[in-house]
Amino acid sequence: VGNGGRQLWLCALSVLIWVYISAGAELSFTLEPSDIIAVQEQPLMLHCQVEGIPPITTQWWRNGTPLAQNQNSAIFLNGTLLISRFQKTKADGSSDEGDYECMAQNSFGMVVSRKARVQAATMADFHVQPRSVWAEPAGVGRFQCQIHGLPEPVISWEKDGQPVDTTDERYTLLPTGVLQITEVCEEDSGVFCCVAHNSAGVRHSNEARLTVTGSQSSVYKEPTILVGPENLTLTVHQTAILECVATGHPRPIVSWSRLDGRPIGVEGIQVLGTGNLMISDVRVQHSGIYVCAANKPGTRVRRTAQGRLVVQAPAEFVQLPQSIARPVGTSAIFTCLVQGEPEPQLTWLKNGEILMPGGHVKLRNNNR
Ligand SMILES: *[C@@H]1O[C@H](CO)[C@@H](O)[C@H](O)[C@H]1NC(C)=O
Ligand SMILES: *[C@@H]1O[C@H](CO)[C@@H](O)[C@H](O)[C@H]1NC(C)=O
Numbered sequence: 001v002g003n004g005g006r007q008l009w010l011c012a013l014s015v016l017i018w019v020y021i022s023a024g025a026e027l028s029f030t031l032e033p034s035d036i037i038a039v040q041e042q043p044l045m046l047h048c049q050v051e052g053i054p055p056i057t058t059q060w061w062r063n064g065t066p067l068a069q070n071q072n073s074a075i076f077l078n079g080t081l082l083i084s085r086f087q088k089t090k091a092d093g094s095s096d097e098g099d100y101e102c103m104a105q106n107s108f109g110m111v112v113s114r115k116a117r118v119q120a121a122t123m124a125d126f127h128v129q130p131r132s133v134w135a136e137p138a139g140v141g142r143f144q145c146q147i148h149g150l151p152e153p154v155i156s157w158e159k160d161g162q163p164v165d166t167t168d169e170r171y172t173l174l175p176t177g178v179l180q181i182t183e184v185c186e187e188d189s190g191v192f193c194c195v196a197h198n199s200a201g202v203r204h205s206n207e208a209r210l211t212v213t214g215s216q217s218s219v220y221k222e223p224t225i226l227v228g229p230e231n232l233t234l235t236v237h238q239t240a241i242l243e244c245v246a247t248g249h250p251r252p253i254v255s256w257s258r259l260d261g262r263p264i265g266v267e268g269i270q271v272l273g274t275g276n277l278m279i280s281d282v283r284v285q286h287s288g289i290y291v292c293a294a295n296k297p298g299t300r301v302r303r304t305a306q307g308r309l310v311v312q313a314p315a316e317f318v319q320l321p322q323s324i325a326r327p328v329g330t331s332a333i334f335t336c337l338v339q340g341e342p343e344p345q346l347t348w349l350k351n352g353e354i355l356m357p358g359g360h361v362k363l364r365n366n367n368r
Contacts, residue, residue, distance in 0.1 A: 027052035033116035048079040048102030088120035121200035123149040130208035137216035141181040145194035153196035172273030223252035228305025246294035259289035315344035
């Protein structure tokens with residue numbers, strides 16, 4: 001091999017070595033920690049796995065400070081962090097709640113994971129307690145309870161200490177925590193209680209009584225809407241519950257429409273109980289005013305109630321600006337398209353500083 005050949009061979013070898021090292025230097029996560037709702041006094045694990053050239057050291061940070069290993073926390077060789085007894089408030093006033101990051105390092109570099117938010121499961125007190133009600137035979141009984149918690153508490157109801165019979169189609173439990181009983185009869189009388197549970201625990205509301213009194217009369221009674229839909233502001237993908245409870249004799253027929261005359265549609269639409277409307281996975285197009293109508297059967301006699309549904313959507317880029325090269329003296333155009341509801345505000349930055357229109361810089365709103 002001549003001198004030139006040897007040099008070429010050495011050069012190729014060094015390129016190979018460089019490729020090998022830089023590939024190995026690219027530490028990368030195969031598993032990053034995810035957000036968790038932790039339970040008081042229970043163990044908590046956060047995972048973190050990286051690949052790259054060993055030795056790799058893993059370090060965990062909470063709220064921007066390195067986590068000291070102590071009897072309450074340990075880092076396994078696989079990178080997992082174990083907090084053996086999660087505490088929202090510790091004796092020294094500190095907390096295990098916070099934003100956790102995992103940091104991995106080898107001799108070539110370092111990577112930092114996403115921030116995983118750790119929050120303690122909670123359950124507040126009921127902010128709406130059920131209240132005792134009276135109803136006439138064949139009328140409607142309705143109870144409501146509301147409570148905040150993390151994760152969102154699941155609501156169920158008890159009557160005289162027993163779970164209510166939800167297979168009885170006269171009993172409708174709405175996901176909002178409302179219990180409706182239609183066509184009530186004497187046997188529905190009793191003491192009702194709302195039960196909320198989530199991973200933080202179980203809570204019982206105050207008791208409320210349903211009293212069914214009087215005798216069923218066959219006298220004509222105008223249709224009446226006892227409870228109509230509320231005004232709701234939701235985010236896309238949430239579920240809208242529009243309530244409508246009507247009474248009268250004969251029993252009125254409940255129907256729904258949109259005030260603007262557009263059809264409500266069928267996809268993701270469900271009627272709960274005798275007249276409540278449920279829209280799953282709401283979109284911006286579902287925004288509008290919804291009208292519940294209670295009709296006397298076979299006539300045009302009716303009562304209506306309405307509620308506004310507003311569906312908001314977070315800002316999202318539809319088109320991002322692209323890098324361009326232009327000759328001196330010509331125009332350069334950057335395009336940025338966003339969508340969201342309400343309409344997002346756009347700000348341009350140049351080298352990190354807000355770009356104001358003026359001189360030869362023009363801003364045009366193409367979003368509309
Ligand atoms: C890491 O090891 C611990 C202890 O053996 C185990 O409990 C945990 O599940 C492991 N993590 C992963 C991501 O497998
Ligand atoms: C809903 O909002 C309208 C105005 O947009 C208001 O007139 C009405 O009283 C509200 N309804 C309820 C139940 O709050």
